Amino acid sequence: MTASEQIRSHRIGFIGAGNLAQSILRAFLDSGFVDREQIVISNRNERKLERVSRDFQIRAAKTNEEVIDFSDIVIIGVKPQDFYQCIEPIAHAFNSDQIIISLAAGISLQSVQKLIPNSQKILRVMPTTAAKIKESVIAYAATAAVKPHLQWINELLSTMGIVVPVEDGEMMRSILVGASSGIGFVYELMIYWQEWLEEHDIDAKTARNVTIQTFRAAAAMAGHESETPLSELQRKVVSLKGVTAAGLDSMRELEIERALRISFEKAAMRDQELGSTFVPV
Ligand SMILES: NC(=O)c1ccc[n+]([C@@H]2O[C@H](COP(=O)([O-])OP(=O)(O)OC[C@H]3O[C@@H](n4cnc5c(N)ncnc54)[C@H](OP(=O)(O)O)[C@@H]3O)[C@@H](O)[C@H]2O)c1
Structure with a gap:
């Protein structure tokens, strides 16, 4: 399968419909690699969820568990200070085949892995606000289990700008x-x-x-x-x-x-x- 066919074969869920999630959505949809039907999104504030789902014409989920159930890739776009409270109660719902992408600044790959023990395929992705104009630098660090998927994930992330693979820790912090x-x-x-x-x-x-x-x-x-x-x-x-x-x-x-x-x-x-x-x- 080509990278773009791989991207199309995965359902993508967003937990958190904030600024960064919306920039990423815009980049994904504008790229033509991702169809609206592939996406589901949830958010704490229902009014924002309704607005975002209407603006992007994507499916809104009533709960974060619903996003996890639907998706092959789950993108966690909540603020770092909300991360633990959001993920801890639903950590059991993830399965080991799912790819988890954490956008949270300051939360290490290792911390996400400990918080979601079932998970193996985790990426920590750090775009900038320039994702919305596709001029971002996108640093990412990934667990070993993500390796077979990296080609098409690189392609997906490059819809937002220039992708820079890094080790988590010092390298991620530098970027x-x-x-x-x-x-x-x-x-x-x-x-x-x-x-x-x-x-x-x-x-x-x-x-x-x-x-x-x-x-x-x-x-x-x-x-x-x-x-x-x-x-x-x-x-x-x-x-x-x-x-x-x-x-x-x-x-x-x-x-x-x-x-x-x-x-x-x-x-x-x-x-x-x-x-x-x-x-x-
Ligand atoms: N913005 C950037 O340029 C940037 C760059 C790099 C990394 N990041 C990282 O990206 C993440 C998001 O940043 P942001 O600027 O997009 O923040 P944001 O606009 O505040 O978005 C966070 C969203 O998460 C939702 N949320 C919080 N708790 C939730 C829960 N339990 N379930 C579902 N949704 C929940 C919030 O809902 P409400 O509507 O209720 O507030 C809000 O819409 C952060 O971790 C940040 O470190 C951001």
């Missing part, structure tokens, strides 16, 4: 900080960019557009010349004793790199801290 929190960090820089332009006689709308285009251009050029190291691309836009050189010298004197490194480490430490509080197993 979480660099890519998921990373979007927040880049926005922090973009805010300063826009503000500086506005303070220097550029109207707010133009300042925003210039900021967006500058970040987009840097990323697009780096993507275009994907074999060229970033430091070399940077050298190409700097002339000796020129304007860009003056700004870069100042950034280095002010130790922007050090400030960013410390911030990344703090974010990684927070992920580690939170992880140990969510699932008491």
Whole structure:
């Protein structure tokens, strides 16, 4: 069977109809790999469930058990702080053939496995909010039993962006900080960019557009010349004793790199801290 036939042969259930679940649904359905009839979804708040099931024209389940009964793949999209409370009472309902995908930040593969002892095929998948525009980085770690399924699962996840297989733990945390929190960090820089332009006689709308285009251009050029190291691309836009050189010298004197490194480490430490509080197993 081809990867797309494999995808089509699996029923996909979502527990939790929140922001990320909806972004994933949008990516899956728009890709054409997944049909509406393959999907079922549940949610704690019934009104949201009704809205999501109407918007996406997919089947709504009255209970989380109903999702588990229907599905070959169960995607758990509840917040990390709700994870234990949601899954512990229904853990017995999963069977060992089902593929379980946990989206919860900070909850390790091992914790999910302990919480659902019947399960063997578990993935921890970490997309970013950019899944909704199919520009996400999607890191995943999987148990050994998932290995025979990885080709078509990769294909399914790639409907949201670029897929990066990782080991759970340090590698997953690095991608979480660099890519998921990373979007927040880049926005922090973009805010300063826009503000500086506005303070220097550029109207707010133009300042925003210039900021967006500058970040987009840097990323697009780096993507275009994907074999060229970033430091070399940077050298190409700097002339000796020129304007860009003056700004870069100042950034280095002010130790922007050090400030960013410390911030990344703090974010990684927070992920580690939170992880140990969510699932008491
Ligand atoms: N958003 C992101 O960019 C992002 C990125 C990476 C990872 N994640 C992870 O993805 C997960 C979801 O995040 P989110 O931003 O999509 O959160 P969210 O919008 O709050 O969605 C969570 C959904 O889970 C539902 N829920 C909670 N307990 C439930 C239960 N017992 N049974 C059924 N549904 C239940 C909530 O229902 P109510 O309507 O009642 O609140 C809510 O709709 C989190 O674990 C987060 O760590 C998110």
